[in-house]
Amino acid sequence: MTNPPTSTPRTFRQLIAGEWVGADDGRTFDDFSPFSGEVFARIPASGAAETQRAIDAAHRAFPAWAALGARARQALFLKAADILERRADEIVLLMAQETGSAAPFSRFQVQWATGLLRQAAGYPYLPGGEIVSSDTPGVFAMALRKPLGVIAGISPWNGSLALGFRTIVAPLACGNTVVLKPSEEAPVCAGLLMGEIISEAGFPPGVLNVVTHAPGQVGPVADRLFESREVRAYNFTGSSSTGAALAARAGQKLKRIALELGGYNPMIVLADAELDYAVDTAVFAAFFHQGQICMNTRKVLVARPLYEAFLERFVARAAAIRPGDPSDPRNRIGPLINERAVAAVMAGIEQAVGKGARVLAGGRSQGRCVEPTVLVDVPPEAPISCEEVFGPVVIVEPFDSEQEAVDKANATAYGLSASVMSADVWKAVTLGGQLQSGMVNVNGPTMGGEPQIPFGGVKDSGWARFGRWAIDMFTDLNLVTVSQNKRQYPL
Ligand code: NAD
Numbered sequence: 001m002t003n004p005p006t007s008t009p010r011t012f013r014q015l016i017a018g019e020w021v022g023a024d025d026g027r028t029f030d031d032f033s034p035f036s037g038e039v040f041a042r043i044p045a046s047g048a049a050e051t052q053r054a055i056d057a058a059h060r061a062f063p064a065w066a067a068l069g070a071r072a073r074q075a076l077f078l079k080a081a082d083i084l085e086r087r088a089d090e091i092v093l094l095m096a097q098e099t100g101s102a103a104p105f106s107r108f109q110v111q112w113a114t115g116l117l118r119q120a121a122g123y124p125y126l127p128g129g130e131i132v133s134s135d136t137p138g139v140f141a142m143a144l145r146k147p148l149g150v151i152a153g154i155s156p157w158n159g160s161l162a163l164g165f166r167t168i169v170a171p172l173a174c175g176n177t178v179v180l181k182p183s184e185e186a187p188v189c190a191g192l193l194m195g196e197i198i199s200e201a202g203f204p205p206g207v208l209n210v211v212t213h214a215p216g217q218v219g220p221v222a223d224r225l226f227e228s229r230e231v232r233a234y235n236f237t238g239s240s241s242t243g244a245a246l247a248a249r250a251g252q253k254l255k256r257i258a259l260e261l262g263g264y265n266p267m268i269v270l271a272d273a274e275l276d277y278a279v280d281t282a283v284f285a286a287f288f289h290q291g292q293i294c295m296n297t298r299k300v301l302v303a304r305p306l307y308e309a310f311l312e313r314f315v316a317r318a319a320a321i322r323p324g325d326p327s328d329p330r331n332r333i334g335p336l337i338n339e340r341a342v343a344a345v346m347a348g349i350e351q352a353v354g355k356g357a358r359v360l361a362g363g364r365s366q367g368r369c370v371e372p373t374v375l376v377d378v379p380p381e382a383p384i385s386c387e388e389v390f391g392p393v394v395i396v397e398p399f400d401s402e403q404e405a406v407d408k409a410n411a412t413a414y415g416l417s418a419s420v421m422s423a424d425v426w427k428a429v430t431l432g433g434q435l436q437s438g439m440v441n442v443n444g445p446t447m448g449g450e451p452q453i454p455f456g457g458v459k460d461s462g463w464a465r466f467g468r469w470a471i472d473m474f475t476d477l478n479l480v481t482v483s484q485n486k487r488q489y490p491l
Pocket of ligand 1: 154155156157158159163181182183184218222237238239240242243245246260261262263293294295388390416457461462
C-alpha cells in the first residue's frame with residue numbers, strides 16, 4: 001500500500017497502523033517549494049489524537065517485530081534499499097522541489113540512505129550480547145541486547161532523505177518500532193517517503209508510523225510523544241536549541257534521547273598544505289547544499305604564509321558559484337529553505353559587517369538564493385564568529401602558530417566536525433587530537449560521512465553516535481545469569 005497519487009500539488013496522507021490517512025478533521029497545510037515559492041504538496045495537519053494512535057500502533061506492533069527472525073528482518077531492509085534505488089530519479093526531483101536540494105547533494109543522499117539500509121540489514125546478525133565472567137563458581141553470566149520498544153524519531157529538513165532514514169533505520173534494525181515526526185519543512189522527503197518505502201518493502205503494519213503537523217503546530221504532537229509511557233526513547237536530529245529543550249523533557253521522564261545537533265566546523269590549513277587542494281576542499285565544504293549541512297565548514301583558519309594566496313583563489317572560486325533552480329541539473333547549489341532562513345543569514349552577515357568585517361565575495365541575496373559569501377576581519381563580538389549561521393557564508397582567518405589555530409578552532413560551543421590540511425599527516429593527526437570535535441578529517445572536508453562511521457559530535461553538537469554504535473543507543477543491555485550449581489547462601 002502506498003500514498004495514493006493525486007493531482008498537482010499532490011495531497012499526501014500520513015502512515016498510521018499501516019493505513020494511509022489524513023488528519024482526523026481533514027485539515028492540511030501547504031508545503032511550499034523553496035525556489036519557486038509555489039505550493040509543492042498538501043500535507044495532513046495532525047495533532048494529539050493522531051499521534052496517540054501512531055504510538056498505540058507502534059506499541060502493538062512491537063512484540064512481533066522484536067521477535068521476527070534475523071533472516072526475515074534482513075530481507076525487508078534489503079528490499080527497502082532496492083525500492084529506494086529504483087525510485088532515485090523521482091526522489092531527487094522531489095528533494096529539489098520540497099527542500100531546494102540540488103542534484104549533487106540529493107544523489108549523495110540517495111546513495112547514502114541506500115547504503116544505510118543495506119548495512120542495517122546485517123544488524124540482526126551482529127552479536128546480540130556478550131558472555132561476562134562471574135566470580136561465583138558455576139555461574140554463567142550473559143549481557144544481552146534487547147530492543148527498547150517504541151522510539152519517537154524527530155527529523156530535520158536539511159539532509160531530508162538521509163536523515164529521515166537515519167532517524168528510523170537503526171531503531172528498526174535493533175527490533176524497535178518507530179513513530180517518525182518529520183520536519184514541517186520537509187514532511188515528504190524527511191518522513192512520508194520513509195513510510196512509502198518501508199511499507200512497500202513489506203514491513204508489518206505499525207512497525208513504522210509517520211505523523212505530520214503544520215508549521216507552528218508541533219506542540220500537541222510533541223506533548224504526546226514526550227508524555228507517553230509507551231515511548232521509550234527519542235532519536236533527534238536538529239538544532240542545538242531544540243535538542244536542549246527536548247533533552248530536558250526526556251530527562252524529566254528519565255528517558256534517553258539521541259542528540260545530533262548543530263555544528264560550527266573549522267578547517268585548518270597548515271603552512272605545508274597543498275594550496276589548490278585546500279582551496280578545492282574549502283569551496284566544497286563551505287558551500288555544498290548552500291551551507292545548510294550541519295558539517296559545512298564555517299571558518300577556514302589559514303597559516304599566515306599561505307593566507308593571501310589562499311584567499312585570492314578561494315574568493316575567485318566562491319564568486320564563480322551561482323545558486324539557481326535546484327531542479328535544473330546544471331545548478332550545483334540552490335535556494336535556502338525559506339524566507340526566515342534568508343533573513344537570518346543576511347542578518348548574520350550585516351551584523352558582522354557592522355562590527356568591522358569585510359565581504360570579499362557574495363553578500364547578497366535574490367529571492368531565496370544567497371550568494372556564496374566570504375568574510376574576513378570578523379571580530380569575536382560578531383555572533384557569526386562562533387555561532388552556526390545556516391547558509392553559504394564562511395569566515396577566513398590567518399593564524400601564526402598551531403596553538404593559535406587550535407584555540408581559534410575550539411572557540412565555539414559546538415564540536416561536530418573539523419578538518420586539518422597538511423603534507424605531514426601525523427602532524428595533522430596530532431593537531432586534530434587537540435580539537436574539541438566528534439569528527440576530525442585529515443586532508444578531507446569537514447563534510448562527509450558514510451553510514452557505517454561513528455558519526456556524531458561533542459559539546460553543543462550532541463552525543464549520539466551512528467554506524468553500529470547506534471545499537472548501544474537503541475537497545476537495553478540485560479544481564480541474565482544461570483547458576484549451574486546450587487548456591488550457598490549466608491542466610
Ligand atoms: P530544528 O531544531 O528547527 O527542527 C528539527 C526538528 O525538531 C523538526 O522536526 C522540528 O519540527 C522539530 N521540533 C522543533 N521544535 C520542537 C518542539 N518544541 N518539540 C518537538 N519537536 C520540535 O532544526 P532544523 O532547522 O530542522 O534543522 C537544522 C539544524 O539541525 C541545524 O542546526 C543543523 O546543524 C542541525 N543538524 C544536525 C545534524 C547532525 O547530524 N548533527 C544533521 C542535520 C542537521
